[in-house]
Amino acid sequence: MDYEAALNQSLDLLADGEERKAERTLQGIIDHLKSRLDGTRDDIDRFYYWGRALTAMEEYEQALLKFEKVLNLDPDHEPSLWETASIFLHDLDNPESAQSLLSGKLLPKSPGNPLYEEALKAAEFLLRLKKSPPPEAGGARPGGKGVSGADTGGRGRDVSRTDGETADGGAEDPEYGDDDWAPDEDMGPKL
Numbered sequence: 001m002d003y004e005a006a007l008n009q010s011l012d013l014l015a016d017g018e019e020r021k022a023e024r025t026l027q028g029i030i031d032h033l034k035s036r037l038d039g040t041r042d043d044i045d046r047f048y049y050w051g052r053a054l055t056a057m058e059e060y061e062q063a064l065l066k067f068e069k070v071l072n073l074d075p076d077h078e079p080s081l082w083e084t085a086s087i088f089l090h091d092l093d094n095p096e097s098a099q100s101l102l103s104g105k106l107l108p109k110s111p112g113n114p115l116y117e118e119a120l121k122a123a124e125f126l127l128r129l130k131k132s133p134p135p136e137a138g139g140a141r142p143g144g145k146g147v148s149g150a151d152t153g154g155r156g157r158d159v160s161r162t163d164g165e166t167a168d169g170g171a172e173d174p175e176y177g178d179d180d181w182a183p184d185e186d187m188g189p190k191l
Contacts, residue, residue, distance in 0.1 A: 001032055003049040010056055026053045044073050048080055055083065060091045081105050082116075089119055095126035 006029050013022035030053050033046045051066030064087060070080040081101055089098035102120040110116060 001029075003029060003033070003045075003052075007049065007052055007056065010053070014056065023057065026057050029053045041073070044070050044077060047073075048077070048083075051080065051083060055087065055091075058091075060087050063087060076105075076109065078106065078109055081109075085119060089123055089126075093126075095123040095130070099123040099127065 006025060010022045010025045010029070013019075013025065030050055033050045033053075036046055037043055047066045047069040051063040051070070054060075054063035054066060064084060067080040067084045067087075070077050071084075074080075085098045085101040085106060088094040088101070099120060102116055102123060106116045107113065107120065
């Protein structure tokens with residue numbers, strides 16, 4: 001079985017919204033791989049593709065276990081190191097582990113690899129964000145949600161209440177508190 005082709009077919013099915021077909025194909029790959037495990041060095045590829053199939057199924061912790069099995073058999077297996085770093089960075093919000101793998105294992109194996117360098121920069125950026133998140137202006141968050149998650153209408157105050165008060169106990173601003181607000185006629189271009 002060509003595992004790479006089967007995985008690519010599954011990813012195409014997922015992209016096309018055909019989750020059930022993709023899941024069946026991925027499970028078929030896993031079942032085939034399980035039946036071929038024989039305790040030889042060939043298991044490296046089998047566990048690697050099993051991990052990739054689990055990653056496609058969004059079973060990241062299980063995928064990490066398969067990549068760990070590969071790395072126990074071959075500590076320098078670059079594809080498994082990369083898949084592990086990618087899962088830590090993109091799926092499990094663990095930029096510390098991704099940074100460690102990228103700077104400690106992957107970049108020394110492949111200096112100047114643009115993919116690894118870009119991923120390391122992303123991990124370092126996420127680490128900086130974790131250490132000092134950007135300040136929020138007036139308690140408002142992008143998308144009109146306040147710190148509490150209430151709808152702020154993009155102004156930083158909860159406008160979801162209808163009793164004339166905001167969630168913070170203040171009276172609504174008469175300029176913004178009117179639920180019957182409509183744009184002035186002079187707003188926007190005349191057609």
